Amino acid sequence: MAEKRIIKCPNCGVFNTNKEYCTNCNTLISHQKKRELKADIVKQNEIDKVIHERENPNLTERLKKHPNILYKITGWILYSAFTIVSIIGAGLAWFIAMVAAG
Template sequence: MTNLSIIKCKACGSFNRNLDYCSNCGELINPALIREENIDKRKKKHLEQLKKEQVEAENSFLNKLRNHRFWLVRAFGNIVHSVWVILLAVGSFLAWLAATISA
């Protein structure tokens, strides 16, 4: 098997031999590199989405309660938050337990 490959540029239609970039217009034409670039883009998008969700979580109703200027509301917010954290911990423990028993 040879490494020789002729790739048609999608942007301008000219043929290139063993090149990563189009000799005519400079467009990326190496399929492996294009795939890598797409994976990078997707990763970046995913990270941005995560960041956005984090910001939204910080601005959530519960966090507003926890940062409220009235201490009773803050205390209530903290209690609800604690209950929520405990529920998550118990929930994940039960999920782990179920997975361990059935395995």
């Protein structure tokens, strides 16, 4: 890479050339690297959330599997309601994204 990037360390004020970490105090100074790390954290959070939901079935899931038919029906009603709400939410998010992009 021919491009020279000089970044001033926000922690100690030392100037670093083409470095991701400060040579003086080892603080992360690369903006690109920071973005990458942030994206990784967001991705990891999403994965954790899915795993958590898998391991801890919520009330509707438990009701759906309940031996009592009345609980089961309640579970399915709640499940349908949640599904409809999330579909509307997703549609709304898509709409907002489209408006923001346009």
